[in-house]
Amino acid sequence: MAEGGRTGGVAPLLERLGGAVTARIWRLGFASRFFGYMLLHSGTALRRFQLTIREIYFAGVQSLIIILVSGLFVGMVLGLQGYDTLQRYGSSEALGILVALSLVRELGPVVAGLLFASRAGSAITAEIGLMKATEQIAAMEMMAVDPIARVVAPRFWAGVISMPLLAAMFSAMGIFGGYLVGVKLIGVDEGAFWSQMQASVDVREDILNGVIKSIVFGVAVTWIAVFEGYDAQPTAEGVSSATTRTVVTSSLAILALDFVLTALMFTGGNAR
């Protein structure tokens, strides 16, 4: 320890590392406290539901185009790629299963979540951050209006409500895209495409778990988005870096959570 003073190169490095870790943990604690406070003060957002509906318009309705178009193209690519691989084993009729299962279980929630994070999450962060930078939040506090109840909670609930609906539309659109390419373009038998899909997609195991995934992603993405916005430095630079952090953190959170949820949901059947 006494050497710490002499080997000047190591100590500041360790100090900085420690500082960074402490700051992260402090932020995590603050984020959790913020989450709890937000849930406790959601009463206004749910009672004056008009506030939430307005935010659903901005978060959900305006993400509709990107979600639907991406879903269609993802499904079409799955159709092409899946057919290419499956026909080598002479089982091109299983294309429906491949498209439906990969969309409903994984791609629907995950890709819709990533798109939602970059389309709606970043917008939420920027909006709240700018409100903070232009001192609108401080003004609300002056007027004894709780900004978390009035500004943050409606956006959070709007995100949580929108995300599963967007993911469901993404999956449905993707399956339609796979159908277009597989059945209409390539000529896989239509009856086999749908009946094999229906035989192996389970409502509880696959679809419900996909919906649960998308709800979890919705909570994670909007939580990160509102927190980053609320926590942003009230400057132009602070808002821009908070927006970047929202997209990066929520993308990582989606992928990590997806792994955990998949491990919990889809490997149980074989292990038991």
Place this chain on the structure above:
Amino acid sequence: MNRATIDVWVGVFVAAGFAGLLFLALKVGNLASFSTSQTYQVQAKFANIGGLKIRAPVKSAGVVVGRVSEVRFDNESYEAIVTFNLDTRFQFPRDTAAKILTSGLLGEQYVGLEAGGDGVMLKQGDRLRLTQSAVVLENLISQFLFSKAAEDKDAKDKK
């Protein structure tokens, strides 16, 4: 944008979302098929179940009549005990035989039921006596090789 327009768009959005969910549940997942009907449990012992998994279909004459609900190892007879739920709409005689079959060459394994001729029907908790294990490819190949070798030996002896 005024309030009424926003309401309309959100309404369209939510309706489209539920339409997507409904499409997934009905057209993709076939919700109407099985999960709600009443079932009764039947057990069967197999010497080898191969790759049979929970929720694998139970078919009779190619029609799905139930699903495998549990696969357990019996530590006394060293055999596998497979429990399956059969739909109460389908009644089978007590001497029905169960086989573990494979759909296609590389397909999933399922339980095939072949109805017997007994007048008494299976009840909840009954055990099927006639079973046939899964075909294990390695055993099949080694049997084939042995019989081939035996044939060759016979041919040599005759010379």
